[in-house]
Amino acid sequence: MFQTMPLWPARASSMANNVDALYIFLLVVSGMMTLLIFIMVVFFAVRYRKRPGHHAEQIDGSHALEITWSVIPFFVFMVFFGWGAWIYFQERKPPQNAAEVYTVAKQWMWKFEHMEGQREINELHVPIGRDVKMIMTSQDVIHSFFVPAFRIKQDVLPGRYTVAWFHPTKAGTYHLYCAEYCGTQHSGMVGSVVVMEPKDYEAWMGGGGNQPLAVTGERLFSELGCITCHRADTQGRGPTLAGIYNKPVLLEDGRTVTADDNYLRESILQPTAKVVNGFKPIMPTFQGQISDEQLNALVAYVKSLGQQPSGQTGGKSIAAARPQTE
Amino acid sequence: MSEHVSSLKLYIGIWITLLIGTVLTVVVAKIPLGPFNAVVALSIATIKATLVVLFFMHVKYTHEKLTRVVIISALCWLAILLALSMADYATRLW
């Protein structure tokens, strides 16, 4: 009836060890604190129990003690804080060379698009040993991408991209959950992450015959007519898009912003929200006309434009993100 | 304890100052000062509000420190709400 009952989640990413270490540290420290307090309560309750001839001894308090038990816990807390913050920064700052997987969440499923063009629903295949960066958005409400075995979680918001990344270390099939309540089938919005040995992964990959995402984007780019304004030379009515990813852009109203994923997304959906300096706001909005998947392909394409062979700009496919040391 | 009764003159004076402040706000808004337009507008508003609180609402004459504490803490709490949440909005793109 009951399957095996583990009491600890699998440890399948580089982050899992860090998180578990901190967790165990917290368990030990707070376990000791709890024990200390339990023991004191029980000991006092027994030792000073009410009995004939025994009187309470009035004690007003002690400043020295008050200070001790504020300052010592405070320093312990700062360790909790610092360690936690350190892990958080690692969790939140994806490495430069991470492979990218575009993710669209909707009530109640997960859609993944690899840069190579593979599409998956509720299942995500990744190889061991690569950094994988999830670029995620939602079509409707807030969801949350949660893989306990990776100790990773990130809310997926409508209207913008959020990012999560991980580095799988152990082959296996792991739970993927939606962790933010999102309506009726919230608990049905589950799936799995399959971590494979690189060669199995290659085999799985080869099966598809898919078009890489950026190629799909390129096709869309001409189908939707983007190409008429955004030409490779500087003669178009719109700015040339080559190499703009992650570069600063000067806007018409004098501000400067970085052309990150969210900026590209907004530029396509709400072109007038941030107009590029020196251009007319003639670009039509594509909101409601293209799906989130198409949008992702366009963004992936724009990012791939003008990317140097060794370059740091564009998004990477999992295959291209192979670490040098492998 | 007798309550402080302010003179008619004072009330009229404050009233006129407030009206002048209003005109001033409108006039200054038309002068291009960049982001300082907002600063000036809000400063004038704050001066007006202070006058109302001190003289019309008699805070200047009350012996009760508590009233001041209540006002100041409400403003501090508003500042907490605005400052800490803007800490998020201002640094989201970093």
Next chain:
Amino acid sequence: MATAVIETGERETYLNKEYGIKSWLLTVDHKRIALLYLMGITFFFFIGGFFALLIRLELLTPAGDLVQADTYNKLFTMHGQIMVFFFLIPAVPAVLGNFLIPIMIGAKDLAFPRINLLSWYLYMIAGVMMLYTIINGGVDTGWTFYTPLSTEFLNTHVISAGLSIFVAGFSSILTGLNFVVTTHRMRAPGMTWSRLPLFVWAHYATSIIQLLGTPVLAITLVLVVAERLFHLGIFNPALGGDPLLFQHLFWFYSHPAVYIMILPGMGIVSEIVCCFSRKRVFGYQAMALALLGIAVVGFLVWAHHMFVAGISLYAALIFSILSYFVAVPSAIKVFNWTSTMYKGSISYQTPMLYAFGFIGLFTMGGLTGLFLASLGIDVHVTDTYFVVAHFHYIMVGGMVMAYLGGMHFWWPKISGKLYPEAWGRLAALLVFVGFNLTFFPQFVLGYMGMPRRYWDYSHSPEYQILNVLSTAGATVLAVGYLLPMVYFLWSMRYGKPAPDNPWNAAGLEWKIPSPPSTYNFEEQPVVTWEAYNYDELDKRAEEVPVAH
């Protein structure tokens, strides 16, 4: 003054002064209003508990078999909303606070008796609106109302639920307003700030939060309702809005609100621990300052509920470190209660058993709060059962225990009757055991990764055993909660009459008859002693033995 003989039915008390429905529904006596509140709050506790039992039954098996998915979502939503807004936030302030604060400071009533009655009516109107919502099919937003789910995607009764909480919020604001003004203006001669019982200090701190936090919730709910009706876009990213704005506004209230839920309990525990250790509280000043400290610093940490929501990394750092600041005064309190027992003369009556439970379980709940405030851990455990276990440890293990402890402690004063002590101890034990059995397994579940608000976990059946334990615990807990309900009612009729001061406790409330008369004091009391003067009391008790 304190006559050992009770002439039941002869002396005029607040209970027998007038009879009839009208004399209750139009009363402005804070004690009667407290009892009115008690009825409403008990009612909602059992409704909320009933939903909790259904939740637990559903989770007994991995498959979603007992109720439909939508029904389950409504169950936890209404469980959360009722328990938070209709039970725990008003529970101690509106019942015990209302009853005791005027008496403890030597006043005849709260500063604004009619506003006090008004806030009860608002509470009831809100309650009726909530019942209307439930009967009409309920609401399934989660107690947190996250947008755009709540504003654009659900077609349940979000508006009536939102407005009901809006009204309940005003009831809470008015209670807080009354307490603040009463504490400032109505203290008897000699009742200086440094002589106030910690119970009053705790309510004063609570009131600050109610006053400065609740209005923000009110405006947030107004915006949610407006958004839902007119699709303005303020919280809707599809229309240019920011869903995180909603979360900021919501948690700006709802984090401090968790301290509305715990501070009054801390007040109760201070009274109980002192009385049953026969000691002055250890570090009175530190205790009072810690209460205020929690109330103030509690306003600086709200975004720790949003660490994975997409806020700025740097803001997350700020909110994480500030969350640790608020834990320091909590630590002070725990250590001071423990030290108060040192060299005391401790007896184990029911209220004290609950206080023991509170200290232990609040510590565990609080310490797991520190896990959550640690950014790296929170990413993994947020929105899992770890969080559910954390807050039930504080709210049920801490606050409900404190509430029950307080009810037992002051029941003789409120009703004029003694409750059966043996049954009391049994119930306390059941609650403690049942509680731990219910919620401890959830910590493990949470770290394993079981997400909260899951109706069905058939894809991960390995969670079942722990869930079975949890459900079993909840049944024990249910019995533990039903018992006091039964024997309190029983004691009202059959209980032994209570002496004025059954515990030989300090505090003005024990110097007047049980139950008190309408105006509490025959003559204006003048306070000449410090709070918790147990050595004097015990010396006097040795000279004149009290009927015990």
Next chain:
Amino acid sequence: MHTSPPATVEGVAHENPALLHHFATEEQQKNAANLGMWVFLATEIMFFGGMFFAYLVYRYWYFGDFGAGSQSMNVTLGGTNTAVLICSSLTVALAVRAAQLGKQKMIVVCLILTMLLGLVFLGIKGVEYHDKFVEHHVPGPSFYFPGHVPGHVNIPINQQHAQIFFSLYFIMTGLHALHMIIGVGLFAFITLHAMRGRYHPNYYTPVETAGLYWHFVDIIWIYLFPLLYLIDRSQ
């Protein structure tokens, strides 16, 4: 409801029928009412504060569109309304003064003036709302707000962002107007009492506390006016 004093209270003579049973002295009662109103106003600051927060966020994000929305406001009407409210604050202050000095007639006159000014304010607000309605500036399906961002002919107005501006405009001014209506109601009640001569130099707490409330509503408007009407006007 419960005005009859209990027989048991210590020897204080109850000449003043307005002294409630649970207060020892008139001063205590007055101080309690005064503090109560101030504390209530503190909650009001946070109530409007939530709106100011939403306003701040979107003004920061969508400054241009907010500027455009703001420029469609009628500054003359808004400015006039500011002046009207300031005048009403004066009349309230004078009403309190009249009560302090025991000038019965004067209290009534000042209060009636205040209410009139309040109604004028609401009337003008109504005109402005009506204009917005006619111009299709009311958020909803028929919302339409063409044009460009002030100072940038190149940047057209984003309809959604402008709609957020107008939503905030209507909610903030609407809640403010609701406070005005409540204030007028309060004063109507107090005027009736004043006509019966219930207020005198020893007892005028209701006039005073209602006055505090009115001044507060005035202060909110003092901020709303520049925030909503005067964004980026220099362009």
